[in-house]
Amino acid sequence: MLQNLKQSFYTPLCLNCGSFFVCDHLLCETCFLAFFKNLSLTDNRHAEFKHFFLIDWTPGESDLISEMVYRLKSDRSVKAWRYYAEVVAHSLADQEDLEVFDAIVSLPGSRADSVHAWLFAKNLSKALGLPVLNILTKSALDRAQKSKSAAERKSASLENTIQVDEQFTRAELSNLKLIYVDDIMTTGETFKRCQQALGAVEKSILITMFYRPRARQT
Template identity: 30%
Template sequence: MDKLINQIHCVFLKFRVCACCGSFLNSKAQEERCLGILCYYCSAALQQSALKNIVGGYNMKVFSLYDWRDKNYLLASKIIRAFKCGGPEELFYSVAEKMIIHSLQFCCAEENKNLVFVPAPGKNLFGRDHAESLAFQLAKITGGIYAPLLIRSGEKAQKLKSEKERKMETKLCLKPNAIEALRQYKNQASRIIFIDDIITSGATAKSAFETLGRPKNYMVWTIFHRPRLRRQL
């Protein structure tokens, strides 16, 4: 069933219709700089959940564009599903622009030098995963570095556990050829930014922090912050 739903969302994206309500995307939606997958009205509904401040409580700097709450559950879940099934390059470019504009509200210009975008590792062996595509566009826009340094460890064991256990025990490791690159980024005092679609408990972001050797200039950028699920974990 999930595979069928993903295929339907991919068709929606191909024919430029809203990933939430199914209406055709028009020039008005583009002019309002929507995500590229939503109509004007669904985009306006999403903006009601836009975050204005840094997300607290993670012992690291976290920037999320939107809150994922009960009132926008359906909308948020469809957006993430649209991301996970790929989508056009313009989709990731649009979200990358929003992330940069949002983060600049909290970062000084000097802090945005030598940016290194490290995506959450995906499962797509033949192309970029959605977090990887987003990190790639962020690097392209800012002139930063796209650095897919991480892979997941223990995938088979993880599958046997519940969703809650997997989120609490997320483990990452460096790719074999990533150690020298990471050393170079640290020597250049680069700002290392971990990119993911959602942050809940923060387990993946914390695992990335530890795996990357606890870099001094580390922060997390995500599309959604999901506070309710975070409280349940």
């Protein structure tokens, strides 16, 4: 209840027009239909792996989406994550055979208190009826991907700084077909390192709320 109240308190107005009639998705219904009427997952044909995303994001080109990213990357938008997780679940069911997947794994954030990917994964777990495994963390030496140059990201991929919860063995996890979940995909290096850490490299897919293509990185 407290988490739901946070969204109402911190986001009382539509992110686009400022209307008081804001819905769980952070917009009023008029603006939502104007921008996201046919919102569904897009199969990213440019990725080296199976990746679906909900919204294409180009920072600087859309104040609305940039503000949405900012709001969702906090613990103040619980109802919004629930809403978009349900959209993702319905769209994914139309594109993939969900019965082949064993579990959902949230990708670790750049900070220990990062909760957005976990909120997304937890709500997607409820919508799909799959267990969610919170078993990955980044080492203290790993910096946020967005603060690195392309060369640094590539170099970081050579030394895996992803740690796996000790209660699970690599052999157990490598046989699972997993749905990895994150808020934004940039270069995809964190996802690939998570796959390597778990050993489940060939059988998994990545779902993200936003996709920021490599060519648009700054």
